[in-house]
Amino acid sequence: xxxxxxxxxxxxxxxxxxxxxxxxxxxxxxxxxxxxxxxxxxxxxxxxxxxxxxxxxxxxxxxxxxxxxxxxxxxxxxxxxxxxxxxxxxxxxxxxxxxxxxxxxxxxxxxxxxxxxxxxxxxxxxxxxxxxxxxxxxxxxxxxxxxxxxxxxxxxxxxxxxxxxxxxxxxxxxxxxxxxxxxxxxxxxxxxxxxxxxxxxxxxxxxxxxxxxxxxxxxxxxxxxxxxxxxxxxxxxxxxxxxxxxxxxxxxxxxxxxxxxxxxxxxxxxxxxxxxxxxxxxxxxxxxxxxxxxxxxxxxxxxxxxxxxxxxxxxxxxxxxxxxxxxxxxxxxxx
Amino acid sequence: xxxxxxxxxxxxxxxxxxxxxxxxxxxxxxxxxxxxxxxxxxxxxxxxxxxxxxxxxxxxxxxxxxxxxxxxxxxxxxxxxxxxxxxxxxxxxxxxxxxxxxxxxxxxxxxxxxxxxxxxxxxxxxxxxxxxxxxxxxxxxxxxxxxxxxxxxxxxxxxxxxxxxxxxxxxxxxxxxxxxxxxxxxxxxxxxxxxxxxxxxxxxxxxxxxxxxxxxxxxxxxxxxxxxxxxxxxxxxxxxxxxxxxxxxxxxxxxxxxxxxxxxxxxxxxxxxxxxxxxxxxxxxxxxxxxxxxxxxxxxxxxxxxxxxxxxxxxxxxxxxxxxxxxxxxxxxxx
Numbered sequence: 235x236x237x238x239x240x241x242x243x244x245x246x247x248x249x250x251x252x253x254x255x256x257x258x259x260x261x262x263x264x265x266x267x268x269x270x271x272x273x274x275x276x277x278x279x280x281x282x283x284x285x286x287x288x289x290x291x292x293x294x295x296x297x298x299x300x301x302x303x304x305x306x307x308x309x310x311x312x313x314x315x316x317x318x319x320x321x322x323x324x325x326x327x328x329x330x331x332x333x334x335x336x337x338x339x340x341x342x343x344x345x346x347x348x349x350x351x352x353x354x355x356x357x358x359x360x361x362x363x364x365x366x367x368x369x370x371x372x373x374x375x376x377x378x379x380x381x382x383x384x385x386x387x388x389x390x391x392x393x394x395x396x397x398x399x400x401x402x403x404x405x406x407x408x409x410x411x412x413x414x415x416x417x418x419x420x421x422x423x424x425x426x427x428x429x430x431x432x433x434x435x436x437x438x439x440x441x442x443x444x445x446x447x448x449x450x451x452x453x454x455x456x457x458x459x460x461x462x463x464x465x466x467x468x469x470x471x472x473x474x475x476x477x478x479x480x481x482x483x484x485x486x487x488x489x490x491x492x493x494x495x496x497x498x499x500x501x502x503x504x505x506x507x508x509x510x511x512x513x514x515x516x517x518x519x520x521x522x523x524x525x526x527x528x529x530x531x532x533x534x535x536x537x538x539x540x541x542x543x544x545x546x547x548x549x550x551x552x553x554x555x556x557x558x559x560x561x562x563x564x565x566x567x568x569x
Numbered sequence: 570x571x572x573x574x575x576x577x578x579x580x581x582x583x584x585x586x587x588x589x590x591x592x593x594x595x596x597x598x599x600x601x602x603x604x605x606x607x608x609x610x611x612x613x614x615x616x617x618x619x620x621x622x623x624x625x626x627x628x629x630x631x632x633x634x635x636x637x638x639x640x641x642x643x644x645x646x647x648x649x650x651x652x653x654x655x656x657x658x659x660x661x662x663x664x665x666x667x668x669x670x671x672x673x674x675x676x677x678x679x680x681x682x683x684x685x686x687x688x689x690x691x692x693x694x695x696x697x698x699x700x701x702x703x704x705x706x707x708x709x710x711x712x713x714x715x716x717x718x719x720x721x722x723x724x725x726x727x728x729x730x731x732x733x734x735x736x737x738x739x740x741x742x743x744x745x746x747x748x749x750x751x752x753x754x755x756x757x758x759x760x761x762x763x764x765x766x767x768x769x770x771x772x773x774x775x776x777x778x779x780x781x782x783x784x785x786x787x788x789x790x791x792x793x794x795x796x797x798x799x800x801x802x803x804x805x806x807x808x809x810x811x812x813x814x815x816x817x818x819x820x821x822x823x824x825x826x827x828x829x830x831x832x833x834x835x836x837x838x839x840x841x842x843x844x845x846x847x848x849x850x851x852x853x854x855x856x857x858x859x860x861x862x863x864x865x866x867x868x869x870x871x872x873x874x875x876x877x878x879x880x881x882x883x884x885x886x887x888x889x890x891x892x893x894x895x896x897x898x899x900x901x902x903x904x
Contacts, residue, residue, distance in 0.1 A: 241674055253677045253704040298682070306666065307647035315641065319668065328679050331641065331666035333654065339576055342588045344663050347633070352687065369588040490852045513642075514847065517825045519854035 239280040247280075248272055299540060300330045300348055302341065302358040304384075308483060309511035310529045311359070314382060317533025318357060325541055327354070336457065338364040349377060355540045357533075359384040362423045378543040382536035383527070384426050392539035394555045396527050398428050401559040402435025402481075405507055405525050408561060409477045410443050412569035414505055417447065418475035420466070420489070422455040422482030432481045432509065451475055455482060463488040470496055470504070477567075480508035486522065501568030509559075520565035527559045574615040582615075583607055634875060635665045635683055637676065637693040639719075643818060644846035645864045646694070649717060652868025653692060660876055662689070671792065673699040684712060690875045692868075694719040697758045713878040717871035718862070719761050727874035729890045731862050733763050736894040737770025737816075740842055740860050743896060744812045745778050747904035749840055752782065753810035755801070755824070757790040757817030767816045767844065786810055790817060798823040805831055805839070812902075815843035821857065836903030844894075855900035862894045 241259070245252045250269065258265045258273035265273075276282075301318055303311050315331060322329045330353065334341040338361045348356065355378035360366060367386045373379060374391045385393040409417055419436055423429025440447050450473050453465045466488050469475065478489050486508050490500070498504050500520055507523040515522040535555055542548040563569075576594070580587045585604065593600045593608035600608075611617075636653055638646050650666060657664045665688065669676040673696045683691065690713035695701060702721045708714060709726045720728040744752055754771055758764025775782050785808050788800045801823050804810065813824050821843050825835070833839050835855055842858040850857040870890055877883040898904075 241678075251703060252674055252699075253681075253701070253707075256674070256677050256681055305647075306641040306650065307644070309642065312640075312642035312647075315668070319670075328667065328675075328682060331668070332663065333650070333666070335654075339587055339591070340663075342591050346588075346591055347663060364587075366588070368586060372588075487848060487852065494852075512849065513822060514849045514853060517822065517829075517853050518849060519852060519856075521854075 239277075239282040241282075244273065244276055244280070244282060247276060296352060296354050297326060298328045298330055298353045299355045299357060299537075300332060300353045302332045302334060302345065302356060304336050304359065304361060305333050306331060309513055310383070310483065310527055313511055313529035314359070314533030314536075317530040317535075318537040319533075321534055321537035321541060325544075334361045336361045336363045338366050342366070342369060345373065354378065355380075355544055357382060357536050357540055360386065360426070362425050362429065365425060378540060380536045380540045380543070382532050384423065384428055387427055390553070392536070392542070392553045392555065394532050394536040394539065394557065395428065396532065396557050396559045398431035398559075399435040399438075401525050401561060402432045402479075403439045404435075405523075405561050406436045406439035406479060407443070408523075408563065409479065409505055409507065409567060410439065410445070412477075412501075412505055412567055414477035415445060416451070416473075416475045417445070417477040417479055418451040418453070418469055418473070419447065420453050420455070420478060420480040420482070420485040420508075422484065424454065429481065436479055436481075453485075455484065459488065463492055466492040467496060470498060475504065477505045478507075480506065480510075483508060483510040483512060486510055486512060490518065500566050505568060506566045507561075515562075516564060518566075520568075523564045523567040524562050525559050526562055528557045531557055574612075574617045576617075579608065579611055579615070579617060583611060631687060631689050632661060633663045633665055633688045634690045634692060634872075635667060635688045637667045637669060637680065637691060639671050639694065639696060640668055641666060644848055645718070645818065645862055648846055648864035649694070649868030649871075652865040652870075653872040654868075656869055656872035656876060660879075669696050671696045671698045673701050677701070677704060680708065689713065690715075690879055692717060692871050692875055695721065695761070697760050697764065700760060713875060715871045715875045715878070717867050719758065719763055722762055725888075727871070727877070727888045727890065729867050729871040729874065729892065730763065731867065731892050731894045733766035733894075734770040734773075736860050736896060737767045737814075738774045739770075740858075740896050741771045741774035741814060742778070743858075743898065744814065744840055744842065744902060745774065745780070747812075747836075747840060747902055749812035750780060751786070751808075751810045752780070752812040752814055753786040753788070753804055753808070754782065755788050755790070755813060755815040755817070755820040755843075757819065759789065764816065771814055771816075788820075790819065794823065798827055801827040802831060805833060810839065812840040813842075815841065815845075818843060818845040818847060821845055821847060825853065835901050840903060841901045842896075850897075851899060853901075855903075858899045858902040859897050860894050861897050863892045866892055 241255050245255045255273055258270045306312055319329050332344050341361050357380050359382050370386050371389055374389050380392040382394040385395055453469055456462055489506055493500055500506055510524045511526055511529050515524050576590050580590045590608055593605045641647055654664050667679050676696050692715050694717050705721050706724055709724050715727040717729040720730055788804055791797055824841055828835055835841055845859045846861055846864045850859050
């Protein structure tokens with residue numbers, strides 16, 4: 235039988251539930267030996283195998299990896315998780331997700347709780363609230379760990395990131411080509427390399443075009459939604475920028491809301507672009523110009539790296555992987 | 570010292586990292602006894618306690634609960650998780666998240682992997698792909714388990730749901746009051762009580778108003794995005810409904826996209842409303858009328874129920890909790 239047999243087919247064939255088959259295959263005490271024998275016999279007969287790709291992973295006991303990230307309510311991260319799950323599934327691994335909400339205390343406490351063998355490996359996109367580089371420097375020596383998107387540099391493990399500097403430079407140049415001269419910057423992730431690179435790309439494009447930016451034109455991210463809205467309204471009211479460059483998706487809703495409340499027309503009165511994987515970007519009023527990160531691919535690539543460590547194959551490959559983001563021009567920059 | 574002391578303050582006071590304090594408090598082998606003693610002494614002196622609410626939970630070893638749900642890339646579920654985390658945090662528990670992607674085989678396999686004490690309790694919103702009631706009937710006898718939103722009825726545990734029937738009836742009546750006579754239904758969750766209740770509410774409002782609906786006016790959800798888009802386009806092209814009632818958020822983007830591609834103007838040519846917690850609903854073009862479920866509250870309430878079981882307090886309370894959804898009228902129904 236050349237076709238791959240799955241657990242559902244075994245259940246159907248034996249006229250028992252999928253749950254029973256699953257438990258029998260796992261040698262659960264809940265299942266009678268008689269039933270187990272029926273399941274095992276058929277599984278053998280039909281050449282059922284839990285997962286061929288998993289054969290190198292016998293030493294990994296939990297068949298589980300953890301993804302630790304700031305927040306799942308963000309299209310970038312939910313897509314990245316999908317990319318991770320696709321690879322994990324090939325190896326027959328489960329994927330646990332844990333949200334840190336940028337709280338480094340929670341982050342460390344949770345990771346510590348995993349260290350006694352509760353998972354075989356960790357994928358993480360670190361909190362922006364504090365610099366935990368020392369903690370991670372120690373951690374990568376103890377547990378298979380791969381960073382994606384939000385990374386610490388100079389650590390001896392795989393890191394998957396995007397070309398934040400270049401795409402920010404390119405997007406800023408697009409705003410300037412559309413005629414913007416007074417660009418404001420909505421600043422996120424300022425403690426992290428990604429945040430710094432995004433701002434540098436913006437700043438360098440401003441400088442290269444003979445423009446300037448003062449501190450009044452920079453709004454820093456707050457984890458309180460209303461504060462972000464108020465700060466953007468103050469920026470728009472007092473300083474009248476002609477463009478908002480949003481470095482994280484979380485600024486999109488307050489930016490649009492502020493313009494609506496102040497009756498500013500996008501893109502006539504102000505142009506907006508944002509780093510964002512928002513699924514509704516093209517349906518917004520007006521549709522939003524985005525810097526779209528290859529979120530699924532980042533997760534996918536990071537998971538591949540983790541399985542390189544777990545299978546001990548390819549661990550000498552280049553450890554710094556940089557994928558390309560894309561500038562998608564839509565109505566909010568209107569040119 | 571009356572103020573609550575946290576781990577960060579201990580770290581600051583001792584001039585060591587939060588990670589070290591955390592490990593010392595957990596009696597980690599990585600920390601020297603000298604450092605542990607410094608941490609423990611100060612913790613005692615400042616009356617630091619890991620978490621007062623957790624005092625009834627000493628028998629729960631993992632201090633972890635699992636949330637098992639179809640998909641985090643959905644505003645309803647990401648808000649529900651926030652509601653769960655708020656309660657878990659009060660008890661000093663971590664929250665693991667697991668996505669089933671409507672795959673009941675994955676769902677069962679993962680839950681089985683948790684049964685050997687990897688978590689203290691489970692919150693779940695079940696897959697819609699198959700009826701697993703028998704499996705869960707057995708499971709609730711073995712592990713503290715609470716259902717939210719997508720539930721099986723008649724199981725002996727807490728269930729937190731919303732008033733799907735009534736809000737669907739009300740929303741359908743709103744479309745009819747706006748002049749719609751040829752209403753189409755975008756059908757999700759058809760294997761689950763929530764899906765059936767939503768459709769019944771719709772159908773009964775149609776009947777009560779002397780209207781009819783044929784099978785041609787019903788599009789059933791496919792997990793392939795393009796299929797949903799194509800089906801909606803066929804519906805709009807061939808049957809020319811004057812309203813789309815979308816029973817799940819996943820239909821919003823294909824509905825708007827189909828109208829855009831077919832140059833149908835919302836709400837003039839067709840009115841749209843959807844069950845949705847989409848954060849961008851009010852910023853869409855046009856803004857979307859939604860049935861908004863109290864997602865955060867559902868998660869919050871479900872977590873409270875789980876801690877009733879874990880703390881053995883309030884387990885005789887009513888086990889069926891029904892919260893109210895809200896119809897938020899916006900431009901897409903235009904009246």
